[in-house]
Amino acid sequence: MGSTRYIASMGELTRKDNSLCFRKDGKNVYIPIEGTKEIYCLNEVSINTKLLDFLSSNNIIVHFFNYHEGYSGTFYPRDKYNSGRLLVKQVQAFSEKRLDIAKAIVKGIGVNICEVLYHYYKHNKKEVKETIDWIKNEFFNRVDGSSNIKELMAVEGEVWQRFYSDFKYILPEDFVMNKRVKRPPDNPINALISFGNTLLYTKTISAIYRTHLDQRISFLHEPSEGRFSLSLDISEVFKPVIVYRTIFDLVNNKKLKVEKHFEKKVNYCLLNEEGRNIFIEAFEERMESVFSHPKLKRKLSYRTAIKLDCYKLIKFIIEDKEFIPFSLKDGM
Structure with missing residues (x-):
């Protein structure tokens, strides 16, 4: 959906070479980094610091939601637009x-x-x-x-x-x-x-x-x-x-x-x-x-x-x- 990616299932999000890889039920789904500006995690998603560093260097924001479809928080890359x-x-x-x-x-x-x-x-x-x-x-x-x-x-x-x-x-x-x-x-x-x-x-x-x-x-x-x-x-x-x-x-x-x-x-x-x-x-x-x-x-x-x-x-x-x-x- 344009520059937004939605992850609705439980799984693990990692960096794979120069792409994002979402692993669920033993299967990999690749998400191109090109054109991605924000990711919505609508379920339990495991991540690691290597991924966060990769997201940050590509200025990608990640929004996390809890079980009640409520907003939990946002991973916000370091501010490059400070003034x-x-x-x-x-x-x-x-x-x-x-x-x-x-x-x-x-x-x-x-x-x-x-x-x-x-x-x-x-x-x-x-x-x-x-x-x-x-x-x-x-x-x-x-x-x-x-x-x-x-x-x-x-x-x-x-x-x-x-x-x-x-x-x-x-x-x-x-x-x-x-x-x-x-x-x-x-x-x-x-x-x-x-x-x-x-x-x-x-x-x-x-x-x-x-x-x-x-x-x-x-x-x-x-x-x-x-x-x-x-x-x-x-x-x-x-x-x-x-x-x-x-x-x-x-x-x-x-x-x-x-x-x-x-x-x-x-x-x-x-x-x-x-x-x-x-x-x-x-x-x-x-x-x-x-x-x-x-x-x-x-x-x-x-x-x-x-x-x-x-x-x-x-x-x-x-x-x-x-x-x-x-x-x-x-x-x-």
């Missing part, structure tokens, strides 16, 4: 302009949720108009009026909540969500959202790695130890566009079915292997799908759009050029 000047500026922006950047991100979330809902409004789901009107008439004013991050996060929480409450008009009954439950997800829709958000988060980690931004200094989310919080910031505006549109398409076109593609245990629900493969394929297709960028006058993929948002943030930090995250409506 002391930008780091100083990024810290400065956090102390002086954090609220401005955070407001831009939350507005971006609202713009893209509105656009996704409008698609369904046009297709006779008139009930979603209430949320669309609330976003247009109240949400943006409340974002502008927020005087601190806590107030802003409350408005962000409300726009997501209203979006979730509209799922009953968009999805069939067996995929309706009572409430958002994350760790672990407790029903099929929560399982899809958690897995999709985690894939997007890790895609954003990979995008940021290839810029000079520092992953640890975020603006909307609190910078915290143990996670790349800037990836949470950058990925937020893409969730409605990439994760939720993928979910709605797969469910409404009956490519994912509750009885066929999920494992339900006592207090959690996960995609089974077939369901996971279907989701990954659709997610990758969406990442690679293109749209026309009005300013650049060329076609871009959503994968490139994520990286472009990183560069927009750098422009704001260094040149004070207004930061407007990706908008589905404007295609930029």
